[in-house]
Structure formats: structure tokens, C-alpha cells
Amino acid sequence: MADELGQVQTMLDKLEYGHIHIAAFGRVGVGKSALLNALLGERRFSSGPLHGETKRADIAAWQAQDAGGIYLIDTPGINEVEGEARERLAHEVAGRADLVLFVVEGDLSSSELAALRLLAAEHRPMLLVFNKADRYTRSDRALLLTTLTERTAGLLPAGRIVATSADPAEQLVVQVDEAGQETELLRQPPQQVADLKETLWNILEAEGKTLSALNASLFAGQVSDRIARRVIELKKELADKVVRNWCLAKGVVVGLNPIPVADLIGAAAVDASLVIHLSRIYGLPMSRHEAGQLIRTIGYQMALLMGTVWAIHFLSAALKAGSGGLSTFLTAATQGAVAWYTTYVVGQAARRYLEQGKSWGEQGPKRVVSEILASVDRESLLAEAREEILARLRRDKAQKE
Ligand SMILES: Nc1nc2c(ncn2[C@@H]2O[C@H](COP(=O)(O)OP(=O)(O)O)[C@@H](O)[C@H]2O)c(=O)[nH]1
Ligand SMILES: [Mg+2]
Structure with a gap:
């Protein structure tokens, strides 16, 4: 961690x-x-x-x-x-x-x-x-x-x-009104930087x-469109990196200390510091309280959209892996991967909210969260997460031995 x-x-x-x-x-x-x-x-x-x-x-x-x-x-x-x-x-x-x-x-x-x-x-x-x-x-x-x-x-x-x-020095400009009346005005031309x-x-x-x-x-x-675009791109790249690192850290922690799968969405609250860091990337710093509220909003939408069916699916998957005689490592990694996934959704939703200047936009948080859920290939994300967490757990074990 x-x-x-x-x-x-x-x-x-x-x-x-x-x-x-x-x-x-x-x-x-x-x-x-x-x-x-x-x-x-x-x-x-x-x-x-x-x-x-x-x-x-x-x-x-x-x-x-x-x-x-x-x-x-x-x-x-x-x-x-x-x-x-x-x-x-x-x-x-x-x-x-x-x-x-x-x-x-x-x-x-x-x-x-x-x-x-x-x-x-x-x-x-x-x-x-x-x-x-x-x-x-x-x-x-x-x-x-x-x-x-x-x-x-x-x-x-x-x-x-x-x-x-x-x-720039002021320039004399002549204004003509509807009646043909001329007035001389001093105007400053726009700055050029x-x-x-x-x-x-x-x-x-x-x-x-x-x-x-x-x-x-x-x-x-x-600034030019090019700079404006680069700034947005760079913020997104950085935010993605931060979210990914956070997912890995969270996945490893949960892998080491498994918690009931049903609690995982609740555990998303631990992600407050992730949201706080993301908010700094976007230059819109948030307090812990504000971050907590945002996470509750996201968590609520996630629970609505995924429901307990989803949690049970993972629970059984995890148990199956365990009872199939596989190592406890694999069970731990599966749990960690689910944690990774929830943190990923929280991070991406928070990023979208910040990108729009602390707003969910007209469509509200439900739309944003459902778009994120729809855009990720859940199975491959979980598989990748499992691999990464397993590699980390094995490395830690090897170091201890
Ligand atoms: N025409 C014109 N005057 C300028 C421009 N930039 C600065 N000045 C004027 O130059 C003077 C000196 O500016 P200042 O910023 O105090 O110069 P500094 O001593 O180098 O810091 C001020 O009267 C400014 O209004 C410019 O782009 N065009
Ligand atoms: Mg000066």
C-alpha cells in the first residue's frame, strides 16, 4: 500500500x-x-x-x-x-x-x-x-x-x-450614431500575448x-484551442493514472483483508482521499466532507444500477474460486479486483464531475454513472485487476520469505 x-x-x-x-x-x-x-x-x-x-x-x-x-x-x-x-x-x-x-x-x-x-x-x-x-x-x-x-x-x-x-496605447476611434453625429473616443486595442x-x-x-x-x-x-485541448488531455491522463494507482492500492489492501462483498460499495467511502486528489488535479479543491458527499451520490447510483444481484454474482465467483481448490491468493485477488472495480467507477465518475466544473450536467449523476458502467468491459477489467493484484501479493510474499 x-x-x-x-x-x-x-x-x-x-x-x-x-x-x-x-x-x-x-x-x-x-x-x-x-x-x-x-x-x-x-x-x-x-x-x-x-x-x-x-x-x-x-x-x-x-x-x-x-x-x-x-x-x-x-x-x-x-x-x-x-x-x-x-x-x-x-x-x-x-x-x-x-x-x-x-x-x-x-x-x-x-x-x-x-x-x-x-x-x-x-x-x-x-x-x-x-x-x-x-x-x-x-x-x-x-x-x-x-x-x-x-x-x-x-x-x-x-x-x-x-x-x-x-x-497597447489607446487609439482614437470615431463613432457615428444613427443621426450621423460623430463622437471621438479613446479605446484601448486588445492586448496581444x-x-x-x-x-x-x-x-x-x-x-x-x-x-x-x-x-x-x-x-x-x-489561449489557443490547441493549448486548451492539451490542458484537458493532460488532466485526464493524470487523473487516469491517479485512479489506476488508487485502484491497485485499494485492491491489494482488500485482497489482504477480505471484507464481505456486499460491503464493497460501502467501502467506496474510503475513496475520499482519491476524490480529494482528483479535485486538486482539476484545480477545484474539495473538502473531505464535500468528497464524502460526492462519493455517497456515486455509491447510491452504483447500488441502484448494479444492485445486490451483482454483489452476489461476485460473491459466488469468489467462493467458487476458493472451493475449486485454488489458492487463497486467488480468492483474495478476486475480492481485491471487485474493490478495484468499484474504486474505478468512483474515480471515473468523480473525474467526469470535475471535468464539467463540479457538475453532473443536465442529465444528472445517474446518467454519468450508467455511462461509465456501460463503457467499461467489466470482465477484462476484473481479469486485469486480478492479475495485477496477484502479482503484487506474490511479490510481497516472496519478499517476506
Ligand atoms: N504602447 C504600449 N505601451 C506599453 C506596452 N506595455 C507597456 N507599456 C507602457 O510602458 C510603460 C512602462 O511599463 P512598465 O510595465 O511599468 O515597465 P517596466 O519598467 O519594464 O516594468 C507603461 O506606461 C506602460 O503602459 C505595450 O505593449 N504598448
Ligand atoms: Mg516594472
Whole structure:
């Protein structure tokens, strides 16, 4: 049990504590704070036209904001710190961050290039963000991107330069009403950070770090369909893994301490911690009480749909296996397999409920549970469960001998 649960725990710890640190770096006023705010979708870092909104060059004064697994770190501008101090700062950023966003607002100055070289030497994943792209025409923007690519050749891998408009300047728009009356209005064009999010996701995926990024608010709203799909897929993959590990752990425990088959559905209540962990994967944490209620709902539907007929079927199967002169191991494994099955149904139902944002949908829990029951090949799931549990029980026995 300790073994299997340990595995599950490690995976969850990775999810919950495997934070990713992304630091914005660059000159004062290029829009580092604005960019981080745009990524967060909230104004959490102070940003503004007055030079040096982010004043302190002191590392302790650096601000960090949790975006749900990803920490965004705002840093002071580099042009206030010269020479040695800048070098130290660059090392410190690179040493702490998993990913550096090197923000510029046009072509690179010589001090920017020097800082970029220092960071590149740290071999940390880095992105060059060309912010304030809204200030350029389409053709100037393309020209600048080409220049930036040329000047950073050898320092950055291909595809690491992204244009953004974190806080685009307001534009004068003329509105004409029905009477032909014209009014001039100041409007802010939409922020452009979608390409940056896409690139960030690609880097995290290449580094095998998407697990920690699953619940990052950065990848929740205003992302491409592809990212949104990947997030859902990854959550499902992870949830399936957790459910499977839990099934195995539960199966082994029940196999070792057989309980009356009729009690197995009741024993599903033990699955509260499974549901709690699943709820964290979906970023919708549940209390033990809430998880217990959910399990009661699922258990009730299971009992209605499967009934005691089902339990008796398994009871007799288990007894037959036992009386047929087979090892007690096999009887134990059969019991364990039934426990596995109930935990599987509970886990999958809970996953569906969480996937829909803590809702059973219009059709209610009965429909969801019956769909799950219909979708699993019960015999092959039980056979597989029995095999796995038997293998585990034999291994444990061999270890004891
Ligand atoms: N036009 C334009 N202005 C921006 C953009 N991003 C930031 N700014 C402005 O640039 C100024 C400095 O931004 P701030 O985030 O404080 O820069 P920081 O010193 O690098 O943190 C602010 O007045 C922002 O409104 C952008 O994408 N387009
Ligand atoms: Mg700032």
C-alpha cells in the first residue's frame, strides 16, 4: 500500500509543489510589469509611465505572483545597475528562474545585448519578448523581428523571439450614431500575448514541465484551442493514472483483508482521499466532507444500477474460486479486483464531475454513472485487476520469505 500510495503522492507533490519560476528581465520601462500582468490577466504588478515603477534592485524586493503552479517574477530594470552589479543580477535571475523572459521594446541596445549574452551563458531557457509591438506598423514590426533574429543568432535557439503588446496605447476611434453625429473616443486595442503563451507552453512541454503548469491561470483563459485541448488531455491522463494507482492500492489492501462483498460499495467511502486528489488535479479543491458527499451520490447510483444481484454474482465467483481448490491468493485477488472495480467507477465518475466544473450536467449523476458502467468491459477489467493484484501479493510474499 505504502508503495502505491507513495507513487501517487509523488505525482501529486510534483503537481502541487513543482512550481515553475518565470522571470521578466530587461530595461526600465519596456513593459516587464505590464507583460506579467497581461499574462496573469490581472494588474498585480505595479506598472506605469514613470520611470522605475519597479525600483529596488535588491533581490529580496523582487515581486513574485503565483499563477497556480507558475510563479511570475518581476525584476527591476537592468539599466540602473551597471557593470559588476548587472552581471551579478543576471546570474541571480538565471540561477533562480526556470525560464527568463528578456523583454525589449525595439532593437537591442549594447547594454541589452551584453545582458542577453550573460544570461545565454547560463544556459537557461530564455525568450526574447519584443513588447510594445502596437507602436509599429506591420512592416516595421517584421523588419525589427528580422533584425532581432540576426543580432541574437547563436544566443537563442530558433523560434524564441515573440512580439507582444502587453498594454497597447489607446487609439482614437470615431463613432457615428444613427443621426450621423460623430463622437471621438479613446479605446484601448486588445492586448496581444497569445503568441507568447503558446511559445511558453511549447517550451514547458519540451522540458517536460507541463504537469506543474496544468493549473496555471496563464493557460486557462484566452489561449489557443490547441493549448486548451492539451490542458484537458493532460488532466485526464493524470487523473487516469491517479485512479489506476488508487485502484491497485485499494485492491491489494482488500485482497489482504477480505471484507464481505456486499460491503464493497460501502467501502467506496474510503475513496475520499482519491476524490480529494482528483479535485486538486482539476484545480477545484474539495473538502473531505464535500468528497464524502460526492462519493455517497456515486455509491447510491452504483447500488441502484448494479444492485445486490451483482454483489452476489461476485460473491459466488469468489467462493467458487476458493472451493475449486485454488489458492487463497486467488480468492483474495478476486475480492481485491471487485474493490478495484468499484474504486474505478468512483474515480471515473468523480473525474467526469470535475471535468464539467463540479457538475453532473443536465442529465444528472445517474446518467454519468450508467455511462461509465456501460463503457467499461467489466470482465477484462476484473481479469486485469486480478492479475495485477496477484502479482503484487506474490511479490510481497516472496519478499517476506
Ligand atoms: N504602447 C504600449 N505601451 C506599453 C506596452 N506595455 C507597456 N507599456 C507602457 O510602458 C510603460 C512602462 O511599463 P512598465 O510595465 O511599468 O515597465 P517596466 O519598467 O519594464 O516594468 C507603461 O506606461 C506602460 O503602459 C505595450 O505593449 N504598448
Ligand atoms: Mg516594472
